[in-house]
Each structure stands twice: as structure tokens, then as C-alpha cells.
Amino acid sequence: MNIAVIFAGGTGKRMNTRSKPKQFLEMHGKPVLIYTLENFQNHPQIDHIVLVSLASWIDYAANLIKKFGITKVSAIVPGGSTGQESIYHGLKKAYELFGDNNIVLIHDGVRPLIDKETITKCIDVTIRNGNAITVSPAIETIFLKNAEQGEVGQIFNRSSCLMAKAPQCFRLGDIYKAHQRAIQEGKTNFIDSANLMQHYGFKLWTVQGSPENIKITTPVDFYIFRAIIDAEENLQIIGL
Known part of the structure; x- marks a missing residue:
């Protein structure tokens, strides 16, 4: 089976919104x-969805899922105090429900423009190699921060750099047991699942994703999302 664990536990502080977390903005x-959720609901290879939500918004999320007919959601679980802990809660529920011999796709609830082709490629690469990390080319110069305030550190050739995105896909048993090991060792500051898995010796494989697969973190991201949605609708109207 292919199970999507959708992480929607953020509070959206950088969105400067006081009424709703960013994942619930309309x-x-x-x-x-x-x-x-609809992108995973409508994908024929996705069997189940586990949603990780802010505890105080679980009922709200459940009502939305019912209203919009997202039938593949098998469970909604509360997030933790960190992103790593929240993802673990989702993986734990998926493991309890479906066992370890499955593929799990970990995705941000605020990446609404994930496309069918990327999901398919992630599943295919995970079947072959054991994992798949969605990436896009680095389009800006990347350098390290220097210890001296304001000084530029090492500059990297961006042609050899990639930006990690989502979904990040693994065999469920592998990623769940790696999270358990991290908990036992008190390691709670991994950047993301790819960072955690590489730390524990897993060789990671990339999947080229769509550049539109943005993460909505700031108000600017929200406006970009609206522009892309409007452009797609306009193209459909004129038959392109």
C-alpha cells in the first residue's frame, strides 16, 4: 500500500494571521x-491518508474532510511540539494501522500544488530504491553563514546544488524505526526526514519535482499560489 502522511501541524506565525493557521486559509x-489533500485523494496509487493536525483544530479539520469528500483519510492525529515529533505521530499511526511493509509519502499540508506526476515518480523510485526525495534545482546563490556577523562564508556552485521539497518517501518500516532510534538517542533537531534518514546511514535518491510545488509559508507564497490557481483556471476556460 501507499500511504500519505500529511503534516499540517504548523501555526503559521510567518503568515501574520491571527484567525486561522495557514493550512486553513481559504x-x-x-x-x-x-x-x-485532494491531490492525494485523486491519485489512483494512494490508498490511505493519515493527517497530522494541531490538536485544537482536529475537529475543524475533520469537518472539512467530510465537507469536501476526502474519503481516503483513515486517521487524524495531533501533532507534537516539533515538526519531527509531529511527523513521528503520523508515522506511528500509519504503522499501527497498516504495518511496515508499505510505502509512506510524507508531505506538507501547505504544499497544495503537488502534481500527479511527482507523486507517481516518488512511488516508483521508492519501489526500486527504498526512498525518494523530491527536489528542485537551486536557482539562487547559496552560501554558508560565517561566524563573523555579516561576513559571507563558503559559496557553493548552485549548478551542483538541489533544494529538498516534498513529498519525501520511504518504506514505512525504515522511517518509523529510524524515528524511534532518534527518540531513544535524544536526537530531536533533524531538519527533515531526509536529514534523519541520511544520519542513520540510508542512501537517498532524488526525484525532480515541479517548480510550482511551493510551500506556503509567508503572505507572498499565498499570493503566488493564488496567481498559479487563477492562471490554470483561465487556461481551462480558453481550452488550453
Whole structure:
């Protein structure tokens, strides 16, 4: 089976919104999270979805899932105090429900423009190699921060750099047991699942994703999302 664990546990502080977390902000009457969930709901190879939500918003999320007919959601679990802990909660529920001999796709609830082709490629590469990390080319110069305030550190050739995105896909047993090991060892500051898995010796494989697969973190990201959605709708209207 292929199980999507959708992480929607953020509070959206950088969105400067006081009423709702960013995953529940609406675009044309539909919350960002629902746009994300629909892409996995409508993918024929996705069997189940486990949603990780802010504990205080679980009932709200459940009502949205019912309203918009997201039938593949098998469980909604509360997030933790960190992103790593929240993802573990989702993986633990998936492991309890479905066992370890499955593929899990870990995805941000605020990446609503994930496309069918990327999901398919992630599943295919994970079947062959054991994992798949969605990436896009680095389009800006990347350098390290120097210990001296304001001084530029080492500059990298961006042609040899990639930006990690989502979904990040693994065999469920592998990623779940790696998270358990991290908990036992008190290691709670991994950047993401790819960082955690590489730390424990896993060789990681990349999948080239769509450049539109943005993460909505700031108000600018939200406006970009709206522009892309509007452009796609306009193209459909004129038959392109």
C-alpha cells in the first residue's frame, strides 16, 4: 500500500494571521489543506491518508474532510511540539494501522500544488530504491553563514546544488524505526526526514519535482499560489 502522511501541524506565525493557521486559509472558498489533500485523494496509487493536525483544530479539520469528500483519510492525529515529533505521530499511526511493509509519502499540508506526476515518480523510485526525495534545482546563490556577523562564508556552485521539497518517501518500516532510534538517542533537531534518514546511514535518491510545488509559508507564497490557481483556471476556460 501507499500511504500519505500529511503534516499540517504548523501555526503559521510567518503568515501574520491571527484567525486561522495557514493550512486553513481559504482560496476561492477552499482551504489550502483541502487543495493538498485532494491531490492525494485523486491519485489512483494512494490508498490511505493519515493527517497530522494541531490538536485544537482536529475537529475543524475533520469537518472539512467530510465537507469536501476526502474519503481516503483513515486517521487524524495531533501533532507534537516539533515538526519531527509531529511527523513521528503520523508515522506511528500509519504503522499501527497498516504495518511496515508499505510505502509512506510524507508531505506538507501547505504544499497544495503537488502534481500527479511527482507523486507517481516518488512511488516508483521508492519501489526500486527504498526512498525518494523530491527536489528542485537551486536557482539562487547559496552560501554558508560565517561566524563573523555579516561576513559571507563558503559559496557553493548552485549548478551542483538541489533544494529538498516534498513529498519525501520511504518504506514505512525504515522511517518509523529510524524515528524511534532518534527518540531513544535524544536526537530531536533533524531538519527533515531526509536529514534523519541520511544520519542513520540510508542512501537517498532524488526525484525532480515541479517548480510550482511551493510551500506556503509567508503572505507572498499565498499570493503566488493564488496567481498559479487563477492562471490554470483561465487556461481551462480558453481550452488550453
